[in-house]
Amino acid sequence: xxxxxxxxxxxxxxxxxxxxxxxxxxxxxxxxxxxxxxxxxxxxxxxxxxxxxxxxxxxxxxxxxxxxxxxxxxxxxxxxxxxxxxxxxxxxxxxxxxxxxxxxxxxxxxxxxxxxxxxxxxxxxxxxxxxxxxxxxxxxxxxxxxxxxxxxxxxxxxxxxxxxxxxxxxxxxxxxxxxxxxxxxxxxxxxxxxxxxxxxxxxxxxxxxxxxxxxxxxxxxxxxxxxxxxxxxxxxxxxxxxxxxxxxxxxxxxxxxxxxxxxxxxxxxxxxxxxxxxxxxxxxxxxxxxxxxxxxxxxxxxxxxxxxxxxxxxxxxxxxxxxxxxxxxxxxxxxxxxxxxxxxxxxxxxxxxxxxxxxxxxxxxxxxxxxxxxxxxxxxxxxxxxxxxxxxxxxxxxxxxxxxxxxxxxxxxxxxxxxxxxxxxxxxxxxxxxxxxxxxxxxxxxxxxxxxxxxxxxxxxxxxxxxxxxxxxxxxxxxxxxxxxxxxxxxxxxxxxxxxxxxxxxxxxxxxxxxxxxxxxxxxxxxxxxxxxxxxxxxxxxxxxxxxxxxxxxxxxxxxxxxxxx
Numbered sequence: 001x002x003x004x005x006x007x008x009x010x011x012x013x014x015x016x017x018x019x020x021x022x023x024x025x026x027x028x029x030x031x032x033x034x035x036x037x038x039x040x041x042x043x044x045x046x047x048x049x050x051x052x053x054x055x056x057x058x059x060x061x062x063x064x065x066x067x068x069x070x071x072x073x074x075x076x077x078x079x080x081x082x083x084x085x086x087x088x089x090x091x092x093x094x095x096x097x098x099x100x101x102x103x104x105x106x107x108x109x110x111x112x113x114x115x116x117x118x119x120x121x122x123x124x125x126x127x128x129x130x131x132x133x134x135x136x137x138x139x140x141x142x143x144x145x146x147x148x149x150x151x152x153x154x155x156x157x158x159x160x161x162x163x164x165x166x167x168x169x170x171x172x173x174x175x176x177x178x179x180x181x182x183x184x185x186x187x188x189x190x191x192x193x194x195x196x197x198x199x200x201x202x203x204x205x206x207x208x209x210x211x212x213x214x215x216x217x218x219x220x221x222x223x224x225x226x227x228x229x230x231x232x233x234x235x236x237x238x239x240x241x242x243x244x245x246x247x248x249x250x251x252x253x254x255x256x257x258x259x260x261x262x263x264x265x266x267x268x269x270x271x272x273x274x275x276x277x278x279x280x281x282x283x284x285x286x287x288x289x290x291x292x293x294x295x296x297x298x299x300x301x302x303x304x305x306x307x308x309x310x311x312x313x314x315x316x317x318x319x320x321x322x323x324x325x326x327x328x329x330x331x332x333x334x335x336x337x338x339x340x341x342x343x344x345x346x347x348x349x350x351x352x353x354x355x356x357x358x359x360x361x362x363x364x365x366x367x368x369x370x371x372x373x374x375x376x377x378x379x380x381x382x383x384x385x386x387x388x389x390x391x392x393x394x395x396x397x398x399x400x401x402x403x404x405x406x407x408x409x410x411x412x413x414x415x416x417x418x419x420x421x422x423x424x425x426x427x428x429x430x431x432x433x434x435x436x437x438x439x440x441x442x443x444x445x446x447x448x449x450x451x452x453x454x455x456x457x458x459x460x461x462x463x464x465x466x467x468x469x470x471x472x473x474x475x476x477x478x479x480x481x482x483x484x485x486x487x488x489x490x491x492x493x494x495x496x497x498x499x500x501x502x503x504x505x506x507x508x509x510x511x512x513x514x515x516x517x518x519x520x521x522x523x524x525x526x527x528x529x530x531x532x533x534x535x536x537x538x539x540x541x542x543x544x545x546x547x548x549x550x551x552x553x554x555x556x557x558x559x560x561x562x563x564x565x566x
Contacts, residue, residue, distance in 0.1 A: 005205015465543030490516025
């Protein structure tokens, strides 16, 4: 089911019940077109997420942690000035549309009370967040400023009068008093899909998915009025549920509909949305925030692959070095038979049963100079071979390094990207921004992810090379245990115990396999050894270590196990 008007009705009701009369204590924008309002409610802080992201626009409470940019946007600066410390008077929905108004009691610059409205319009690529003064309906600012060249119907600029998006002339399903039109539609269109299309054109704020669910409900019972009332009552008293259909695609709903396969239920809609959008949003945010990293990594991988291919071709050509030496030796042996001005000569090859070998000559050189020319070609190709082999080794290590970075980006949380970027800056693959702080060995890293085994033992997982180095080489006791997926890229995992139980070892190995390139595999070999047996070679790349005396466990990475250990 989509985040349509009916779902907006349900989430607005939930938020109003939880946040009414609460105080806004902090405002930040961790990502483009998204706001986090930290709200003091019932003696604890909660995060209200307002997203105008074109793909994941929504409003919800979120339990995930968010990093705050060093430099706030102009919109956030305005919000901090206008609504920090203000109280939420009410949260309500406009009709059954995807528009939510957060009414705020605030004070202006001279201390007088005023009511401001923070509006979120959840409309795909047209989504927006707008701060409006209720007194004269004037726009103070918006997260996306829209001028007349973009929208002739209304301006979304500071000082302009706020106008609601164009309203559809449809019936609000939560205010139905006359059920006869729906009864007639049901009689006229017995096919559920056709009925859904017509319900979608009659009732306000219904996506096709919601309309189809309503059509299925109506067909369950002859009493259409009863079924319609029961259906929309579920949005007022939701059972938040995520479903998985026969194509293994996830969808969510505020209620449990028996026609689909139930995947999971939640305490409230916000908790459900956190779970549903976790991976979807994470991938999008990593793509947005890590665009520079991803570009550099792709370019370096492509460059090294091309370089290796070219070097291997050169190496193949350099294998002809011995033939130059042989020709030089034969010319030296039979020097008396070589006359000046000759362009070529056939001589017995004492390396091939005295069979004739044709040797090309430079007619401008003396016989002895021609022999020396072949010895020089031999030495040049021999030296080139050593150089090329060394360069192939260097390029393979570079390729492996960037393949590792690529894998780390894939498992990274957005906040982990700062560590990866700083690593690439320190390795001079990305130019340092002159305005940014100096990158050095004392840079503050994000903490490794923490898990707890079934017997209560702490397990730490590094998510990138800098975290892995710090975790393994700086923050771990030499008697603790270190794990890593065997012979593939992956996270360093540390068990904070000198004598971990077998159960803890297996759970830590599962984490090591899950946070590795073998995440989608089964029966993954994971090495484990005490930290004291893990070494970092001098001059090696970040994250690279060697170890000895390891033992190996075979495990299958499972997301549910990882979630249970969090």
